[in-house]
Amino acid sequence: MVRNIKKPLIIVIVLVIVGGIICFFWMRNNSSENALTDNTVNNHDDLSGMQLNILGSYHEDMVKRLAQMFEDETGCNVFYMRLPTGLGVAKLVTEKDNPTFNVYIGGTVDAHESLKHQNILVPYRSPVEKEIPKEYVDSDGVWKAQYIETLSIGVNTERWEKEFYGNEMPDTLEDLLDPKFKGEIVTPDPFTSGTGYTFLTSVLQLMGTEEGWKYMDKFNDQVGQYTASGYPASEKVGLGEYLICVNFLSDQLIVSNSGYPLKSTVYEGAGWSMCPVSIVAGSENNIVAQRFIDFCLSKKALDALVELGNCVAVRDDCIIPQGNNKLSELNINRNYDPIKAAADKEDILKKFNDMIK
Amino acid sequence: MNRFTLENKPDNENQKTLGRSSILQFIWLLPTLSVLIAFLMILTSGLPFNKLHTIQDAFYVQQLSRQAVPETLTLLDPVWGSVIIEQPEKVLACYDFLTSLPFAESGEKGIGRIRDRELSGTINFLDRASIHFSIYDSVVVDGIAYGDANTKLKASFLIQDLYDTLYTPENLSRLIDRYTRIVLRMDSERINLSTNVKKQLQEEISSCEIIKDNDRLSELLQGRGRAVCQIEIYTNDRPGENGSRQSPQIYIAVYGNGLLIVYDVDISVGSDMHLFGELNSVFSMLE
Numbered sequence: 001m002v003r004n005i006k007k008p009l010i011i012v013i014v015l016v017i018v019g020g021i022i023c024f025f026w027m028r029n030n031s032s033e034n035a036l037t038d039n040t041v042n043n044h045d046d047l048s049g050m051q052l053n054i055l056g057s058y059h060e061d062m063v064k065r066l067a068q069m070f071e072d073e074t075g076c077n078v079f080y081m082r083l084p085t086g087l088g089v090a091k092l093v094t095e096k097d098n099p100t101f102n103v104y105i106g107g108t109v110d111a112h113e114s115l116k117h118q119n120i121l122v123p124y125r126s127p128v129e130k131e132i133p134k135e136y137v138d139s140d141g142v143w144k145a146q147y148i149e150t151l152s153i154g155v156n157t158e159r160w161e162k163e164f165y166g167n168e169m170p171d172t173l174e175d176l177l178d179p180k181f182k183g184e185i186v187t188p189d190p191f192t193s194g195t196g197y198t199f200l201t202s203v204l205q206l207m208g209t210e211e212g213w214k215y216m217d218k219f220n221d222q223v224g225q226y227t228a229s230g231y232p233a234s235e236k237v238g239l240g241e242y243l244i245c246v247n248f249l250s251d252q253l254i255v256s257n258s259g260y261p262l263k264s265t266v267y268e269g270a271g272w273s274m275c276p277v278s279i280v281a282g283s284e285n286n287i288v289a290q291r292f293i294d295f296c297l298s299k300k301a302l303d304a305l306v307e308l309g310n311c312v313a314v315r316d317d318c319i320i321p322q323g324n325n326k327l328s329e330l331n332i333n334r335n336y337d338p339i340k341a342a343a344d345k346e347d348i349l350k351k352f353n354d355m356i357k
Numbered sequence: 358m359n360r361f362t363l364e365n366k367p368d369n370e371n372q373k374t375l376g377r378s379s380i381l382q383f384i385w386l387l388p389t390l391s392v393l394i395a396f397l398m399i400l401t402s403g404l405p406f407n408k409l410h411t412i413q414d415a416f417y418v419q420q421l422s423r424q425a426v427p428e429t430l431t432l433l434d435p436v437w438g439s440v441i442i443e444q445p446e447k448v449l450a451c452y453d454f455l456t457s458l459p460f461a462e463s464g465e466k467g468i469g470r471i472r473d474r475e476l477s478g479t480i481n482f483l484d485r486a487s488i489h490f491s492i493y494d495s496v497v498v499d500g501i502a503y504g505d506a507n508t509k510l511k512a513s514f515l516i517q518d519l520y521d522t523l524y525t526p527e528n529l530s531r532l533i534d535r536y537t538r539i540v541l542r543m544d545s546e547r548i549n550l551s552t553n554v555k556k557q558l559q560e561e562i563s564s565c566e567i568i569k570d571n572d573r574l575s576e577l578l579q580g581r582g583r584a585v586c587q588i589e590i591y592t593n594d595r596p597g598e599n600g601s602r603q604s605p606q607i608y609i610a611v612y613g614n615g616l617l618i619v620y621d622v623d624i625s626v627g628s629d630m631h632l633f634g635e636l637n638s639v640f641s642m643l644e
Contacts, residue, residue, distance in 0.1 A: 059627030064517075069571055081513045082626065100510055158545045231626045239604040239622070254627075258610035258618065259584030261545065304571070307578035308627065319579065 048075030052288045053100055055092065057085045057107030057194065058275065059231055062308050066105070069304060070295050076288050084229040085111045085194030092120050092280065102283040103292055105146075108194030108273040110201070112143040113342030121278040124290055128297040133327075136274055136314040144297055145274035147311040150266055150332055151199055152249035156237050158261040163243070170244065171265040173203065173215065176222060183224040184243035186233045190352055194273065195230030195247050201341040201348055202271020202333075213351065220356055238262045253310040253323045264323075271341075272332045275311070425485055427452040430519075432478045436592050436606045436623065437523045438531060447519065452480055454515050455490055458503035473624045476516060492516065524630045529619060530563035532607065538591040540605070541639060548642065557638035558588070565617065565634030574631055581612040586643060611636060 052070070056063030060082045067078040083091060085107035092104060092115055104112070104121065115121040116138070123141035136145035153176070155169050170176055176185060188196035203219075204212035224242055227233045233245040234252040238260030245252065249264055256262040277296045283289040295301055302313040310321040312330050320326050412418050430442040430451050442448060477491040490498045492512050497503070504512075533539055539550040539558070550558065568574045589605035610618045619630040 060625055061627035061629070065571070065574075068569075072571065079514045080517065081510060084626075094506070100507070161545075229626045235620075235622060236604070239608075241604055257583055258608075258620075259542070259544075259587050304575065307575060322583075 046075055047288050047291060050076040050288045052076055052078045052292055053102050054078060054080040054105060054292070055088055055101040055103070055280075056080055056082050056105045057088045057111070058082075058105060058305070059309060062305050063105065065304050065308060066296065066301060069301065070292055073295065074288075074291065084188075084192045086189075086192035086197070087228075089115060093118065096120055096281075099280050099282045101280050102286055102289040103277060103279055105277045105296065106275050108149070108198055109143065109145065109276055109338045110197060110273070110342035110345055111194055112138075112276045112278050113339060114345055115278070116140065116142045120281055122281045122284045124279045124284060124293055126290070126294050126297060128294045132297060132314045138276070143276035143278045144293065145276045145314050146296060146302060147250075147275050147305060147309075147313045148272060148327065148330060148332065149195070149198075149248040149250055149275060149311060150272045150330070151195075151202065151246065151270040152252055152264045152266045154234055154237050154245040154247070154252040154255075154262050154264050156240055156243055156261055157263050159240055159243050160263075169263065169265070172267055173206075173219075173269070176244065176246070177215075177218050181244055182222050185219075185222045185246065186225045186227060186236050186242040186244070187223055187246045188230045188233055189226035189228060191349060192228045193230050195233075195251075196226070197345065197349070198248075198271045198273045198338070198341070199246055200352060201344065202269070202336050204344075204348065205271070205336055205340070206269040206333075213355070216352070217355055234262060250309050250311040250321065250324065253321070257310065257322050266331075269333055269336075271336050271338075273338050273341075274314075426483050427480050428483050429481045430478060431481065432476065432519060432523060434476055434523055435474060436532075436621070437528055440522050440528060442519070442522050447522070448480065450518065451478070451515060452488075454511060455480070455488060455496075455498050455503075458496060458498065458508060459505050461495065461502045461504050472516065476519075524619070524621075526565040526567055526630075526632055526634075527563050529607075529609075529630070529632075530559045532590050532592060533559040533562065538594050540589040540591070541586060541642060542589055543586040543643060554638050554642070558636065561634060561636050561638060562617075562632070565632040568616075568631040568633055577612075577614060577616040577631070577633065580614050581616050582614070583612075584610040585613050586611050586639065588639065611639060 054063065054067055056066075058066075063080050063082050067080045070076070071078045081101075088104065088107055089111045092099070092101070095101070096118070099120075104115070112121060121142050125141050126144060129137050129144050132144070136148075138144065153170055160167075160169060164180070168175075170178065170181070187199065190196035190200045200216060203215055206212070207215055225236070227236070230247045231251040231254070233242075233247045234255045236242050237245040237252075238255035238258070249266060252262055252264040256264065277293055279286075279289050279293060297315075299315055299317055302315055302318045305311060306313050306319050306321050310324055312321060312324055312327050313319075314327060316326060316328050318326075325331075427448050428443075430448045431439055432442060433439045472492055475491055475493040477489070480488045480490075488499060490496065495502045495504050496508055496512055533555050535552050535555065537555075539555055541548045541550055568577065588609040588611060590607040590609075591603070592606045594603075604622060606622055608620050608622065610620070612618075615633050615635060617632040617634065617636070618628045619632065620627075621629045
């Protein structure tokens with residue numbers, strides 16, 4: 001009798017256990033599928049717990065603001081380091097096999113071009129890039145410009161009135177070679193600064209290689225100090241340490257809008273550059289890096305850069321910088337080719353090094 | 358065969374046989390288990406677990422509980438002065454960074470300086486000697502240089518976090534003391550501020566609000582116009598080499614909408630702090 005009851009009972013127990021196991025695995029599989037779907041959706045709204053390392057060659061406040069805005073928007077942890085363009089490139093080249101950074105922002109376009117050819121920066125097609133003019137997006141899909149910079153001559157007006165009253169202020173490249181300005185010009189170093197390299201290469205493209213180098217040789221004699229980054233040159237002239245600076249207009253406008261006596265003139269044939277953002281090799285599939293690039297091309301990110309840096313954003317719907325123009329109204333020297341400047345960089349810097357020795 | 362036999366016996370007989378054999382097995386197992394338990398008891402008797410120990414020396418107990426626990430971090434910047442950091446996460450981050458540094462690699466030549474101005478500091482412990490460090494070309498801890506290729510990067514991340522504690526309205530106001538030359542500059546005019554005005558300015562700056570909210574900052578930056586004047590802080594008032602012109606170490610651009618933008622000239626490319634407040638002492642002079 002007992003045996004008769006026991007047998008079906010064992011069968012029932014076995015069936016319950018087997019059924020339970022099947023149910024367990026089915027539910028588990030189903031929930032992991034749901035979690036995967038949720039995660040894919042959340043990737044666009046919430047990146048909390050993830051990390052992004054930014055190498056930036058913009059002004060420190062600009063890099064910091066973009067980092068903070070992105071951190072607030074996505075919840076991910078953002079670390080940044082600011083280096084001038086030349087040093088930023090050297091850092092990325094040194095770390096080629098073991099990169100620390102996910103994205104490189106700022107610096108001039110020649111730096112991004114050079115890194116692209118070394119496979120240190122990689123393509124990423126951002127859904128936001130169609131909102132900006134295509135001439136400011138790399139055709140290989142690597143870099144995307146955020147803003148445009150134009151070179152300018154800056155003069156401390158207060159010192160000018162005291163020391164050169166009645167004279168015309170310099171507004172051409174030739175004017176800068178006047179012996180009375182010897183030692184009174186401050187400009188960024190082409191080795192460390194993208195601004196400095198843009199000046200050097202734009203002179204060579206404008207005057208031709210031979211005449212250009214002759215000019216640079218004479219100009220070098222006039223320079224009192226080379227700065228590591230572009231911006232400090234305008235600060236030094238605004239504060240009266242030097243009389244004249246040659247660097248980007250936006251940097252000069254920061255100083256003059258702060259109330260310092262600095263007058264800017266975009267000289268004839270002035271070089272210009274784009275300041276892009278790119279993804280560093282190794283992070284091409286990193287969702288945080290991709291999201292950051294999308295964010296960098298948005299109106300709010302570009303407006304934030306214009307507010308701090310007085311630069312001309314590549315989006316025409318951005319705010320107008322104080323004392324500068326909108327992109328569509330910008331009068332830049334179209335004969336200057338920043339991509340060619342990137343291709344010639346190594347040879348030009350080598351020759352410049354020989355010249356200043 | 359055996360199974361077949363069992364199945365052919367009546368049910369109650371089978372059960373009896375099974376019960377007997379399992380009791381016998383248990384009886385045989387008992388001595389073995391007892392020996393094993395006794396052996397384990399002997400083995401663990403010497404260990405301190407599950408026993409109450411009393412340490413008579415209260416001082417020693419205190420020492421044990423406090424050993425190597427970082428308590429505070431004192432930072433010293435030659436321009437901004439010193440600040441004591443007590444937030445545990447910041448103190449621990451600095452302690453972890455310093456204690457995880459590898460020895461300096463010989464011939465290691467990094468790219469660029471970590472900072473253009475030396476930042477030094479001390480980590481204070483509850484009960485052990487403090488650690489002194491400085492960050493400039495390299496990281497030096499208690500007189501020994503440490504670091505490899507990654508150290509500059511890690512140090513840079515750390516500094517970026519620590520500097521928020523130095524760049525505050527309170528620290529800025531402390532720089533405006535009677536020993537510091539403060540110049541108010543409007544266009545080409547410069548006025549050295551008197552002690553009383555400096556005192557008033559100090560109070561006004563310390564009560565300024567630091568702007569961190571992005572929307573608020575955007576609103577203030579877009580509505581700022583051109584600066585009304587600048588306040589220049591000369592913390593190093595010695596004449597420059599070869600009679601060169603001297604620049605302020607810090608300047609504040611003052612705007613009509615209440616925005617103040619602070620620039621740390623020596624070490625920063627761009628601004629360092631955005632404040633909002635009313636500087637009546639300055640505006641009364643401008644009038």
